[in-house]
Amino acid sequence: MGAISTEHSGASPTETSEGSPLASSPRTLIEALNSAPGDRPFVTAWIDEDERESVTFAEFRCRSRVHAALLHNNRVAPGDRVVIIMPQGIPAMTTFVGAMMLGAIPALIAYPNFKVEPSKYRTGLAGVTANLKAKVFVIDEEFPDNMLEQVSLGEAILVRAWEGRSVNHDAELPSPVVQPDTLAFIQHSAGTTGLQKGVALTHAAVLRQLDHLVQVLKINADKDRVYSWLPLYHDMGLIACFMLPMVCHLPVVMQSPLDWVMHPETMLQILTEYQCTLAWLPNFTFQFVPRRTPRSRLSKYDLSSARALINCSEPVRASSMDEFYDTFAPFGLKRGALQSSYAMAENVFAVTQSDVTRPSGPARLWADSQRFRGEHCIVVVAEGTAGAVPFVSSGRLLPNHEVRIVSDSGEILAPGLVGEIRIRSDSLFAGYYNRPDLTAKAIVDGWYHTGDLGFYLNGELYIVGRKKDLLIVGGENIYPQDIEEIVTNHPSIHDGRAVAMGVYNPDLGTEDIVVVAEVESEELLQNATGIEQELRSQVAAGSGVAVRMIFLKPPKWIVKSTAGKPARSSTRQKLLREHPELNVEF
């Protein structure tokens, strides 16, 4: 099928409506925070039924000033980078904002989990240090000492957040002149590789994105309340569940990701108790919560307040959305409350959002499977057609957003053809911090190459999968290179001969990490179980993630590229052919 030049645009921007939280047109994020009514509730950190901590906007500002004073005492000045390694909670948020109050540039880094080996964590930190040239690192009281031993922090100063208790926060703080186009903060993905790519975002880009979200989500500061279990270092947690409430003056109830994943039912408790209206959730949540909540307890919950539970950061699956709806419809959940979005840190957050006023939720279609798999072409067929592939739309483009779907050879594709998604918008990032090499590869002629595969049809964007090498497990980005490096360091594994991949697990609604690796010699396969256990343990210690399946193969099994490196895509196809039990949809 021939390609025609086609680009797609979001609606033209409209004036921010009167009464909208952004009607006052703040120039910076701190200006937006300062305009919030002091007595309005802001953050509630939910620990359990008997323990929670809440702050109003005035209290939040006051605590942020304490942290600003602490940083100021450590000679932090405008433009300095401040790395924050603190667990989910109000202190991490006020430290982040305290840095911005000084005109400094904060970056929240994932807190080490207990599985991670200190030496591996230190390697990641050393990478961040080298790249950001941070002025200070802020850690909390519980931060394990051995995670920092022998780390060269360069000229950075280690600041302990609790020292803020003795700071005189009534002292005059400098009032830096922060321009809208100065950097507000830097956001990193997790993992050693992700830490090399800090997404640098300006105040103006973040505010423009939030302005678009206010419009498309029809945010009402007097009625909306956000629920979140998302980590603050992730764009969903940072932008949708921290910056959006802060700038729009919305209350947010949050819990730690670990507390949630061990007690997913608590999400229902919080939605019910606080009558939350908005939440952003990766796809697997829509299966995980219904399957991990005892049926006998469902009747305690009331989800009628939810008006947009937005499926985001993993490909949206119809079956996951349906499972959630079928389970909770008897408990007040409206079909139209299940929504979708396509988002990425490089665009601050959302590129698309489904229509929140549509009672049936995001658009869906069924595509002929042969045409889809064979020709990467979407031919819509009737629902229920044998073998048809279902797709859920990720919604329409935000205002001032444009998308192109591009073939491998660089042709711009017509609607209904699958290719790489490229975007251009007024929220696009300024670049990867200190990495002009990576920025130049990612943004070409103003278009960001997302590395995601999708198609555009009838004004809606559908995400099919990924072109670039990235695993998404439970909404979290994991770089396969981090896992492969650990695996190939094992003495029984041939150097450089391992491929880590994500394989969709329909029972979980997210990807499993699967590794295939070549042993040095065939006789080593007699001890496959032992090697497998060692690899599993080393990957957990080195990256903090668990591998679902490890396949050990004889030498020369992995498909190589012409450059002699493992060819990921071909190796994946070979593995899936040999192991039909992996049961991949597409």
Place this chain on the structure above:
Amino acid sequence: MTAEAQQMIEHITRTLRKPGLEIHENTALVSSGLIDSMALVGLLLKLEDLTHMRIPPGKVQPKDMDTVALMFATVQRVGKPRK
């Protein structure tokens, strides 16, 4: 080892379905990569059933669930009677 701990080991062995894998009271489950955080909720629910106790959120971390022995120690430490 208590009967409840033995039942938990049998439950984990059934769940993991890894031939040849032997689990003891002190076998590392999470730090060894055998169990990921998404599977912990199933173990917590089983633990609550076996002990007739409630384990409140916010009081338990994955490291408290790393071995069967630690799981039962955690119940002793933070468990509350079921309502």
